[in-house]
Amino acid sequence: MKRIPVAQPVLGERERENVLAALADGAISGFYGAWLGRFEDEFAAYCGCAHGVAVSSGTAALHVALAALGITRGDEVLVPTLTNMATFFAVHYTGATPVPIDVEPDTGNLDPLLLDARVTPRTRAILVVHLFGQPVDMDAVAAVARRHGLAVVEDCAEAHGAEYRGRRVGGLGTIGCFSFYANKVITTGEGGMCTTNDAELAARMRSLKSLAFGRDNKFMHSDIGFNYRMTNLQAAIGSAQFGQIDQILAMKRAIARRYGELLGGSPDLQLPVEREHTRNVYWMYHVLLSGPAAGARSTIMARLAEDGIETRETFVPYHLQEHLPLPPGVGRDDCPVASGIARRGFYLPSGPVLAAGDMEFVAARLLQALASL
Numbered sequence: 600m601k602r603i604p605v606a607q608p609v610l611g612e613r614e615r616e617n618v619l620a621a622l623a624d625g626a627i628s629g630f631y632g633a634w635l636g637r638f639e640d641e642f643a644a645y646c647g648c649a650h651g652v653a654v655s656s657g658t659a660a661l662h663v664a665l666a667a668l669g670i671t672r673g674d675e676v677l678v679p680t681l682t683n684m685a686t687f688f689a690v691h692y693t694g695a696t697p698v699p700i701d702v703e704p705d706t707g708n709l710d711p712l713l714l715d716a717r718v719t720p721r722t723r724a725i726l727v728v729h730l731f732g733q734p735v736d737m738d739a740v741a742a743v744a745r746r747h748g749l750a751v752v753e754d755c756a757e758a759h760g761a762e763y764r765g766r767r768v769g770g771l772g773t774i775g776c777f778s779f780y781a782n783k784v785i786t787t788g789e790g791g792m793c794t795t796n797d798a799e800l801a802a803r804m805r806s807l808k809s810l811a812f813g814r815d816n817k818f819m820h821s822d823i824g825f826n827y828r829m830t831n832l833q834a835a836i837g838s839a840q841f842g843q844i845d846q847i848l849a850m851k852r853a854i855a856r857r858y859g860e861l862l863g864g865s866p867d868l869q870l871p872v873e874r875e876h877t878r879n880v881y882w883m884y885h886v887l888l889s890g891p892a893a894g895a896r897s898t899i900m901a902r903l904a905e906d907g908i909e910t911r912e913t914f915v916p917y918h919l920q921e922h923l924p925l926p927p928g929v930g931r932d933d934c935p936v937a938s939g940i941a942r943r944g945f946y947l948p949s950g951p952v953l954a955a956g957d958m959e960f961v962a963a964r965l966l967q968a969l970a971s972l
C-alpha cells in the first residue's frame with residue numbers, strides 16, 4: 600500500500616552540491632565557513648530584517664531571543680496556549696513564567712482581545728505564534744505591546760514567507776524566531792534563525808548563541824552563553840532550500856486551494872482560513888471536525904491510517920499539559936477555545952510534493968469516513 604506522509608522535505612541537486620562544496624572547504628563547524636553568513640543574510644533580508652542569527656533549532660532561536668531581551672526569573676511572558684510546546688519551554692529555560700492565552704476559533708492564533716487582562720507589572724513580552732502558517736493579527740498585538748511597554752517576539756517556525764499587510768513575518772515584532780526542522784517550510788535538517796532590525800539585540804544573540812566568548816580575551820566570557828551554533832554544513836543546505844522557497848510556498852498554497860475545493864462542501868469540517876490582509880502559507884493543512892463529527896477524531900484518523908494516509912492531531916495546549924506547571928490563577932478551564940480545537944483538530948498530508956491524485960484520494964477517503972460515522 601502506498602503511504603502518504605504528512606510532510607516531506609524537497610531536497611534536490613542544489614542541496615547536494617552545496618553540502619559537498621562546504622565539505623570540500625573543510626568548514627564544517629558553526630564557527631567557520633561562508634555559507635553561514637550567506638544564509639543568514641539572504642534569509643533575514645527576505646524577512647525584511649537587517650540581521651539574521653543562525654542557531655541550532657527553533658527552540659534555541661526562541662531561547663536566545665528571550666535571553667537577549669533580558670527576560671529572566673520573576674518575569675512573565677504571554678504565550679498562546681495552542682502551540683508546539685517548544686514555545687513554552689523556551690520561556691521556562693529563562694526562568695520566567697509563561698502565561699497561556701486562549702486563541703481565536705477560526706485561526707487558532709492568540710486572541711489579542713484577551714491580552715490586556717493578563718498583563719501584570721511583571722509582564723515583559725508577548726510571544727506570538729503564527730500557527731500553521733496563518734499570521735497573527737499583529738496590529739492588535741502591537742497596540743497592546745505599546746500600551747504596556749512590552750517586547751513582541753514572533754514564533755515563525757510554521758510561517759516562513761507568510762505576510763501581514765504586505766510585510767513578511769519575522770520582521771513584524773522585536774525579534775522573529777524560525778525553525779528549519781525537517782518538516783518545516785524550508786529545512787536544514789535541524790536548525791533555526793533569529794531575525795531582527797535591532798543591531799544591539801542581534802549582537803547579543805550572536806554572542807549568547809556561541810558561549811559568549813570575550814572580545815579581547817576570548818576566554819574571559821561576557822555572560823553565561825549557550826552553544827546553539829548552526830553548522831556551516833546545515834547553512835549550506837539552508838541556502839539551497841532558500842533558493843526554492845518561492846516554489847515551495849506556491850505548492851503549499853496550491854495544496855490548500857485544492858483541499859479547499861475538495862472538502863469545502865462538507866458540513867462536518869471547518870477548514871483553515873486566510874484572514875484579510877494576510878498571506879497564509881499553510882504549513883500544514885489543519886482541519887477541525889464540527890457538528891456531530893466533532894467527537895470522532897480518533898475514528899476518522901484510524902480510518903485514514905488504514906488507507907496509508909498519515910495525519911496528526913493538533914498540539915495539546917499548554918493549559919492541558921499534565922506534567923507542566925500552570926501559573927497561579929490559571930486553570931484547566933481557562934482556555935476553552937483552544938481546548939475545543941485541540942479535541943477536534945488534525946492535519947492532513949501537506950508535503951509540497953503531494954501529487955494531485957494523492958490529494959483527491961485523501962479528500963475522498965476523509966469524506967467517506969465522515970459519511971460512515
Ligand SMILES: *Cc1c(COP(=O)(O)O)cnc(C)c1O
Nearest residue numbers: 656657658683685686756778780
Ligand atoms: C517546530 C516548532 C518549534 C520548535 O522548532 P525546533 O526546530 O523543532 O526546535 C517551535 N515553535 C513552533 C510553533 C514550532 O512549530
